[in-house]
Amino acid sequence: MYEYAGNLHIHTPYSDGSKWHAEVAEAAIEAGLDFIIVTDHNIWVDGVEGYYENGNGRVLLLVGEEIHNVRRQPQASHFLAYGAERELSCYAADPQRLIDETHNAGGYGFLAHPHERDLPIVNEPNLGWHDWDIDGFTGLEIWNYMSCFKNRLADALNNMRFQNYLWGAITTLRMAYRPEKYIDGPEKETLALWDKLLAEGKRIAAVGNSDAHGIRMKLGPFERVIYPYEFLFRAVNTHILLPEPFNGDLAHDKSLILSAIGKGRAWVGYDMPHPTKGFRFTGQGVNKGVMGDNIQLDAGATLQIRTPAKADIRLIHQGQVVAQVENDTHLTYIPIEEGAYRVECYIPYMGKKRGWIFSNPIYLY
Ligand SMILES: [Zn+2]
Ligand SMILES: [Zn+2]
Numbered sequence: 185m186y187e188y189a190g191n192l193h194i195h196t197p198y199s200d201g202s203k204w205h206a207e208v209a210e211a212a213i214e215a216g217l218d219f220i221i222v223t224d225h226n227i228w229v230d231g232v233e234g235y236y237e238n239g240n241g242r243v244l245l246l247v248g249e250e251i252h253n254v255r256r257q258p259q260a261s262h263f264l265a266y267g268a269e270r271e272l273s274c275y276a277a278d279p280q281r282l283i284d285e286t287h288n289a290g291g292y293g294f295l296a297h298p299h300e301r302d303l304p305i306v307n308e309p310n311l312g313w314h315d316w317d318i319d320g321f322t323g324l325e326i327w328n329y330m331s332c333f334k335n336r337l338a339d340a341l342n343n344m345r346f347q348n349y350l351w352g353a354i355t356t357l358r359m360a361y362r363p364e365k366y367i368d369g370p371e372k373e374t375l376a377l378w379d380k381l382l383a384e385g386k387r388i389a390a391v392g393n394s395d396a397h398g399i400r401m402k403l404g405p406f407e408r409v410i411y412p413y414e415f416l417f418r419a420v421n422t423h424i425l426l427p428e429p430f431n432g433d434l435a436h437d438k439s440l441i442l443s444a445i446g447k448g449r450a451w452v453g454y455d456m457p458h459p460t461k462g463f464r465f466t467g468q469g470v471n472k473g474v475m476g477d478n479i480q481l482d483a484g485a486t487l488q489i490r491t492p493a494k495a496d497i498r499l500i501h502q503g504q505v506v507a508q509v510e511n512d513t514h515l516t517y518i519p520i521e522e523g524a525y526r527v528e529c530y531i532p533y534m535g536k537k538r539g540w541i542f543s544n545p546i547y548l549y
Pocket of ligand 2: 193194195
């Protein structure tokens with residue numbers, strides 16, 4: 185299999201981002217990404233896809249869309265569409281129709297940052313998913329860097345000893361200058377939801393992203409870009425596995441990427457503590473497979489995990505840890521029950537164990 189790293193949730197000035205496609209591509213090259221998917225709010229931007237190059241390399245830039253109902257009160261329920269090749273924001277008012285039309289157009293749909301908290305200090309409402317009477321979406325954005333930061337900040341502000349604006353502003357600035365100290369992993373509610381849906385027998389793929397805007401945060405006299413594109417492209421990414429390598433042809437390489445994302449042949453990697461390149465979660469028995477694949481469950485079936493650095497590795501089935509090792513690079517397991525098995529890895533970084541790798545499931549039947 186051939187591995188490529190990408191980021192699938194990015195904004196430009198077509199919505200509320202600060203840098204144009206070519207500049208975003210430049211940042212992605214500097215961060216060492218192989219592909220990016222730009223997802224502006226409620227606009228599918230045509231005509232910018234392709235390989236972008238500079239002296240340090242090249243990156244494939246694709247375009248998706250982040251859709252929400254601008255008339256919804258309160259604002260919530262952001263939906264990421266990939267590969268639909270058409271404008272979909274006209275269906276935003278009806279989330280099920282939006283999901284169905286994305287699939288009808290040959291695309292894949294993910295619920296963006298599904299669990300969020302309000303952040304009144306910078307007038308950010310909870311933009312999690314609120315319209316749960318839906319079915320048939322491709323998957324969940326299980327880890328969104330900006331949303332994770334917002335939630336950790338919201339928790340810190342709620343736990344402040346002195347509940348006033350000044351202390352809130354100080355706390356916000358302190359955290360904004362060192363986000364790495366606070367980013368620790370996906371929301372527990374999102375992982376629990378994922379496990380619940382998988383336990384019901386559904387196939388739910390996962391992606392993890394930056395949600396990069398490169399926006400300026402202003403708080404009184406203080407101003408800071410939180411956070412530059414390149415910084416975020418070195419953080420939470422989605423790594424995909426392909427049956428054949430990129431050949432430099434836009435249509436060919438794009439279809440490989442989209443199919444891997446749709447099938448969940450991928451893992452979410454926090455590449456800042458240590459690169460997650462080289463992680464593998466495979467299954468073998470009568471047939472062989474990787475994340476996103478079905479493996480026949482028989483007496484000879486085994487699951488194997490390999491990490492590119494020592495980590496705490498957990499294998500999860502129906503929300504329960506069924507096997508684990510600490511500070512190791514390998515875990516092998518002989519499954520006896522049907523269903524989806526997924527992997528979580530935790531690694532020490534900046535004084536504590538943090539979420540590092542969250543794999544898509546292998547499905548045993
Ligand atoms: Zn969003
Ligand atoms: Zn976004």
